[in-house]
Amino acid sequence: MIDHAKLEPVLRGYQAYFSQHWLHGEDFKWEAAQQFHDHWNIDAADFGGMFKEATAKVFSLLDTGYAYPRAMILDFAAADCEATRTMFRSLFDESIGLSQRIAAFQAAAESLRIKYNDGSWNNHYQNTSAISVYLWLQFPDKYYAYRYAVSRDIAKELNFDAPPKRDGSIDSLLNSYRLYDELRTALSQNTAVTQMIRSAIDAAPAGKYWPDTHWNIAAIDLGFYLSRYYLQEQTVAQKESEWFPSKADYDPGITTEQWISLLNDPSVFTQNALRIMKCMLDYGGQATCKQLAIKYGEAAGFYNMGSSSLARRVVEKTNCPLMPRDSENSRWWPVLYTGKSADSKEDGSYIWRLRDELIQALKKTDLSHIPLYSVSSEKDSTSPRHYWWLTASPKIWQFSDLKVGEEQSYTLYNESGHKRRIFQNILDAKAGDPVICYEANPVKKVVALAKITQENNGKELYFEKIENLISPIEYSTLKDCPELEKMEFFVQQNGSLFKLSEGEYNFILDLIREENPAPVRSIASNAYTKSDFLNSVFLSEPRYDVLVSLLRRKKNVILQGAPGVGKTYAAKRLAYSMMGQADSSRVEFVQFHQNYSYEDFMLGYRPDGSGFKLTEGVFYRFCQKASNDPDREYFFLIDEINRGNLSKIFGELMMLIESDHRGEKITLAYNGMPFYVPENLYIIGMMNTADRSLAMIDYALRRRFSFFEMEPAFTSEGFQNYQSALDNETFNALVEQVKALNREITADASLGSGFRIGHSYFCLADPAACTADWMRSVVEFDLLPTLAEYWFDAPDKLHRWEENLRGVFNDD
Incomplete structure (x- = not known):
């Protein structure tokens, strides 16, 4: 049973959604069902052509992302028209049990794939989701288009007693049908919703939409709304509820026009008050006092106390209501702002957001005469400057x-x-x-x-x-x-x-x-700590301490490891953590390749239009930059360090980069000027251990670097926390398969641990992007091509892992 009390707000939201989306693409489900019945003919001479026309309006319900069931049916029909026709004839035979029909359809599809495979048919894609669409198209008043992710969301939100499993089984499909039956029954009893849908269908030209007299298609559409929109709206509403006070709790009742009048009253909005408002507006309408202080100058108290004083004057001028609060100061700011606690990554402890009416008034008020930044006055000098x-x-x-x-x-x-x-x-x-x-x-x-x-x-x-x-x-x-x-x-x-x-x-x-652009010190607000590193780079604290110790002692470290272990990602954040600040101006990044030269790296002659000009390379310039700022650390990152001719690229730097020779000068042959590598500069190289095409790194250079192994971090505490936060069953299953894959790669005598699959393939900045399509893309376009290179001479092993990895998605 579903929770009907929790369904009520969903139905209310669906009414607003339907009116906005019906004629903007979401009517395709009703149109697809009618299109199918207008063109379906099981006995058509050209079955493939007929199927293509009958399913022309289905769109995302079949071929989406990295699953192509409709395209495969067309391929099957081209290869064996009669066998494909027979598949559908049996599927639509209602005298046979549903479970038996679905199983037989999948078996027939696999037989066709094996029989006619030209090397490109790695999957027949006829999973329970695709088959549910065929059944629904043929019997739109009886069946439903099933998606595991959608059914899962409906079941979870409405407390359904038998949520579907991600195993792709027929039982999960049948449970979802039961779930949709309950959803359809509840929807059909809501007069407002049914009248709304009926009016939309009746208003269309005759024959465009399936009549949907049993409301099955409406139930499908309602389910998609709940999964794709309603839950997202709830998340947004939850975030909005974090702001205090809400309109219901407190509203000073000042309109935009009244705020404009107040903004032009110097007895209320002094110059300092106007400056605070201009800073808030410039910052995006919300900020902590500390954020404002860092960007625009003054102390945080200037914005804190200035806002409270301004609010007092507003209350005195307007007699607007005042919200009772625990402390004297906190009684006033709600007149101007709503607020919430800042998260751990933001400077300051509390964020203020300008009230809507005030922000509109500020946008309509001329503040061009108000300075945005603090101007520090210098003492007058009595003697002229030379x-x-x-x-x-x-x-x-x-x-x-x-x-x-x-x-x-x-x-x-x-x-x-x-x-x-x-x-x-x-x-x-x-x-x-x-x-x-x-x-x-x-x-x-x-x-x-x-x-x-x-x-x-x-x-x-x-x-x-x-x-x-x-x-x-x-x-x-x-x-x-x-x-x-x-x-x-x-x-x-x-x-x-x-x-x-x-x-x-x-x-x-x-x-x-x-x-030579003037050196600019970045604002010290973007602090980056050891904890920040450990939270984002899935490395244990002891290993981090060892890595930092190596780099501080040796000055030069190479991060080596399998593809996808996050070497480049870790390198930049290692630099930030050692600097204590995410300051990209103190980090330089290059990538070596076979044609990279000393002239690119250090110094050389380059054409300048009228001849050749002696030009400084990236490392030369970065060393000079670091030497200009000796009290702070600088980091030079070299990706694919073993791809270049290292003796040729480094030249005389072989000695200068050694920790014992930092600061020592040599005269460069090109310009005759002294040069040294400053002590505050660190070099971090990255090397892929799975690239068989590369030569061993130069032994002379190897002696000058410490080598640190980066390993796949699927079992690390950080990755497991990340995985747990995603709360995605498909993702969990995929990770388990990759862990098993890594064990087999490690045991393979021709490969070994240096060829394992790294965790960074599976890391996302936005958890909402962890979709089945994204995971399929990782498998199809990252993992499988890599395995094809690894096991080019072991097709059976490759095929087994293709099935293992693709099998994770069979139920979607």
Whole structure:
């Protein structure tokens, strides 16, 4: 028996759904039944052509996703028209028991598949679901179109005493028929629903729809609505109910027009109040105070207390009702917002959402004059700011000898005791002045930026290197700019510290920034912890600790393992967890291949339209980026690391990447400049152990990396929690088959554990996407092609696993 009390709201919802969807595609069930009866002729000379026309309106009830029962019937008819005709003649013979007919139909389909298989017929697809559609089309007032997933949802929601099983059995189909019979009976007794459906059918041209006098098709449609729409609506309603207070609990009663009037009243909405509202609107209409503080500035209390104060003024102005709350502060914010607790991944503990009327009023109010971001005022300086060009002679010293953040002294007198040239410049330099750093011949490039940290004390002044230029600026580039022709350095190059005008400095800085975007520190709000890693990468905590320890000690780690164990996924999140922040700006990703070269990786000449230009590679640029930020960690990820010619790609880096040689400089042959791999940079490589086409990794490189095995994590606590949350019987059955498959792969002498199937094939960000079609796609287009490559010389073993994996879906 079904729970009729739980069916009542479903029927009410169905009435609204029906009126919206009937003429937008959902009328096809009634049309399909009529189409079938208009064209069905069991004795037609061209049975296949007749079947195709008779089922032309069935659409998703037959061929969907990765099951093709209708297409297979057409293939069977083309191969053996009479045998196919006989199958249907027997199926529709009501003098024979239903269970016997279904079993005979499936047996006949398998016989045809085996007899006429040209190598592409791996499945006849005539499961109980497809057969139920044939029966329903022939007898639309007696049978129903059955889907296991739909019947399961109906049974669960309405507390049916015999829910279907996912075993694809005839018994499950018969139980579902009993379920639909009860659903049809209840629907037929609801006058509002039946009159609505009857009116829709009668309004159509005569003969378009099956009359559905017994309401079987209506029951099918109601079941689809419950499974596909009603349950989703309930989920949305549940999430909406989390917001407090509801309209029924409390409503200040302020209309959109009244809010607009209040927004234009400066005694209510002060500048700060308007700014809080603008920030909330810009953030999407809902946010925690901490989220607003992180993005727009100010402390969280600015938004918290500012909102409460604003609400007080609104109440004083309008005399609107006030909701009683436990604390003084929490009495006020419901005037402006509804709220709910933030989840663990959001900054802050409580989310506010602008009331609908207020958000509409804000959209209609001009807030262009209200600043969005906090502006911090700087103290006025009584002394003018200067700008400097500092030249280093590589034969004596180099800017590359300094690390970012390192302070260096600069003497007022040379080794002979004489004043340095343009002595007045040294006297004029003040703390805070910006400096352009240039290295003379043979480098002849602007290579860094610095600032004066201490003005002269009679003997020396001090400057601090603040940024390495990832792409240094050529002397020739600057010399050819007419805007710089009067620059002191170009007019008179004798000396070291040259004055720049503000315009000259800004012009050079613009050229620098075209090739070297200003380093931007990401907002520290997107924290990423060890717990976040363990929750998303199904690795045990002890194994995680070992991996982090290896990487911190060795600086270089290769994650190796079978396909689909999540090596790339884990690598990025390992970086985030070690940084403590999901900051993609500090993670670089490349993939090696057979044609990848040192020039791509480090440095080389490339055509630039008029010749060849020396161009920095991705690793060179990333090392410079990391060296500009020595207090934070950077991670360089290399996918398919064993696909490249590693000795050719790494070149002299073979030594520099070693943990013991980090920070040591060598002079690069291409540009003659010193280079080092900074200590705050880690390298994570990924290697697929199941790729037989690849050579062994270079032994010289192997010595410089630690190797960490990533394994399928089906039995890990994290994956089991993920699997349990999906609560999907088909998924559970598929995972069990894959676990058994992995055991056989491990035992296979020609394969071994490195060829197992990984868990990442089965990981989804959205649990709602875990559908039978998605799982079929994984089996058909990921797993089976892999097994075909593994067992190309063992067709029996391959066929057995094809049946095992496809068999999971036989009941859908």
